[in-house]
Amino acid sequence: MAAMPEKDVVLAHDVERGGDEKARRSSLRNSFGGVVSGHDVNAIEGQIFSMNDIDPALDGKMRLVNNAINEIGWTNFHLKMFCLNGFGYMADSLILVIQSIISGHAAAEFKPSFPNGLTFAAYAGMLVGALFWGGGADIIGRRFAFNVSLFVSSVFAIVAGASNSWALLGFFVCMAAFGAGGNLVLDTTVFLEYLPANKQWLVTTLASWWGLAPLIPAAFAWPLFTNSKYSCDPTLPETCTRDNNMGWRYIWFGNGALILLMSIARVTVVRLKETPKFLLGQGKDEEVVANLQSIAKRYNRPCSLTVEKLQACGNITSAHKKGLAESWVHVKGLFATRKLGISTCLIWFSWTLIGLAYPLFYVFLPQYLASRGAQTGEGSQYAVWRNYFISNSVSIFGPILAGWMCTTRLGRRYTMVIGALATMAFFFAYTAVRTASENLGFTCAIYFTVNVYYGTLYAYSPEVLPSAHRATGNGIAIACNRVMGLVSAAVATSANTATSAPIYICAVLYIVMAIVAAIMPFEPYGKSSM
Template identity: 65%
Template sequence: MASTSDDKKTEDRNDVERASEDVVSLEKGDILQLEHTDPVLNAKMHLVNNAIDEIGFTRYQWKLFVLNGFGYAVDSLILLIQSIVAGQAALEFNPSYLRGLTIAAYVGMLVGALFWGLTADIIGRKIAFNSSLLICSIFAIVAGASPNWIVLGLFVCLSAFGAGGNLVLDTAVFLEYLPSKDQWLLTLMAAWWGIGQLVAGFFAWAFIPNFSCNDPALVEDADPCTYSNNKGWRYVWFASGSLVFVMSLLRITIIRLKETPKFLIGEGKDEQCVSTLLSIAQKYNRPCSLTLEAMQACGTINSGRRSSVSHAKSKWSLAEIWVHLEGLYATKRIGISTTFIWVSWTLIGLAYPLYNVFLPSYLQSRGASFGQTSAYITWRNYTLVNMCGIFGPVLAGYMCATPLGRKYTMVIGALVTMAFFFAYTQVRSESQNLGFTCTINFCLNIYYGTLYAYTPEVLPSAHRGTGNGIAIGWNRVMGILSAVIATVADTTTPVPIYICAALYIVMAGIAAIFPFEPYGKRSS
């Protein structure tokens, strides 16, 4: 009897060793390779990556590309809408601090990024994915009915809270279903960011010139701005909120998202993970050789003092947060990578809003200096500039799929953007003003779109939401600071432009020394 028991143990040990040998042969194509501190989690992640590669790209991923892209679009839409309406709303409400809406939006997005990022790692991607846009849409619609500046700021903040989690969730969900050869699509998905900007521009172009009061500082004998003669900014909020509401319904009804396989691994739910992948393979008639037995042969995820490397013994404790923070510094290389990513997000968090969020101010002030005072032309130009932003990530996606990889795509994008920022300070005509702003918006989205994709690609799956959420959180903190800097520096002068150019030089240098290059490799 004892001999039979010993034989059984030997057989089980041989199965594990064979599974481990298979895993070693698969490590060659993975970004983190042996960076994981739990070999069992590492082994299971390789098997899942193999299964996703075997299934390939299906209509399910195309649906995710569109529906996750909605989140990108909404983030930029809400951020720019507040800057578009701020001027007209201020004429009606006469606030003591004109940059209040910008700060409200960034505070909401800061809290949203941290909240949704942590919950994505604690309770999963699915709940946040299905609810964040709905929350955003409700408060965006209500913002249009605001009776005063403070209430408007509150609803802008709450709407931004819902939108703020999308950049965390959308990249994680899409990446965790993507075959490795198609990971460049994560960069291309940032084109949706430009689409959101374009929609914001169209709404502004349609409503602001036609349904707004005149600024008494610019037009003599202008009537006082009241609710009845200044509804344009309210229409912009109503239209934006309604569009986001439709997007949130489409997310719930079209995709019927299942929890991502890589999150389920960290939860120890091997059976659900295998079931999810097999159901996709069966639905789209694709092969999938992953079995529950192969997953279980890798062993059990357990590190003693925790329930696993992915969670503390209690999910609803401070220890859970610490587990995810510690996981982002599990090894020296991962720690360096995490730090560089957060610094990059901090820098772009200052550079981007100093340009894009205050772009209406630049266009208006420079247009006025060239003799262009038409609100219609100003918002037409704004729409054209935002349209150009769509195509930066398209080029970036192509570059990322070449040996340039993610790192040098960011380097090139940042340096070219820096050059055009410096050149923009020498603009001397209205046509040059429009041409340079279009070019800058195109180029800066090469860097920004690639950074969006690079961040989740190199973060450990079990801590991806937390790492991404903190990165975007630093971005939002600097967005708040940008409102203060813009007030002091004055956005009608070239000073903020010089600041942006200098920041892009630093970002290019950091991108060049990132420790990981995802090109040709697979994410965890």
């Protein structure tokens, strides 16, 4: 999308600060091409939505900043950020995958009374982390939360390998998930707030890092779990001791060290400054200009944004309170208009639905197939890990396809519709699986299509949330997802898996997701996020 021609906004002589509000709004509209506030702004000025009726000064400044970001364009800074933010996606996936891979071996050693405890610990940590770091990032800033949350995850992932009891392992897993789950909120937020409008589709492709991550712990687990020197037989817990079952600990040590390296790269490869849109919401115009001008200078790009242009828009009227009061301000800001409130609710509802459907599939389907007598011939460790690698490798390309689809007239909403309906179709087809090749084929298809939907939802959510409250809204959305993860774990503990009901429930949930995506009120295609 071409950037809107830059126009000087000189209101200091036309309207004194604190003067007639109607005159000031009129001057602002004239400065941006005479466009009247409201939904016309979206089509003419290329913004997803307008905040002119809520805070005209912030709306005007946001447009100037978006123009400056578009003027600078894509640089190597953005390429580095794509990788560094992708590390956060990987960390989130790594923690979930590791706990699922090692839980059986760790349980055989510790012999707990509640074998599903690690799943609850991981989802509980990610739930609290999403709310804590998401809400905190709108108060203390993106930069601190972005760097510290990943470091927290790495430390606890490493020490999880030294656990000497099931309860202690659960605590460390919970804390590692607390950091990783919170960091996931910041990955999309930070990356988006530096992107030019014509590259916002790349936020969707970030999810390919999420699909890449499971291959890493699997690369550790395959040789360790197939070697009796490092792994006992989890089906014979009486033979399992620390001495003959160190494999799962080495997985935590190795992957925790990898996450630590990722967190170090974030503060060495790019010395990230606070995002310009967060600074703008805090009224720090000078820092906004200095941040963008430094990027432009480093990569020899134009940037005509000045402090005078921002200050000419006036003072923002958004209230800034402290503590819990400020947190509530950010929640209310997500419902500033009726249309924005509907959008926020639909986003949270979508995350709730996928949070239930996604884990239910992996919890129930193997038991369902076994109960129907499906002979897949995949009992050997070699077949299990081979299929694991193939299906997760295929899933990497789902978000890449979704990113391309988002650049077409399909936009974000109908990319999600297609991804959800395709997943639904493969769910129904999967119930007929009877052979090993069918099992692998349909598993790959579901991994691929669900990531078309999931990857787009990850990107769509921060795109249509207002920047001042983006991390809070995104954090609550992901928290809704984690709550349903806890529900699925509870269902897995007590439900009768001999019935086909969970399979059909999952399919129906994806139909509902498709409908919700189709009625979303905002379409980011060809527009800048606010």
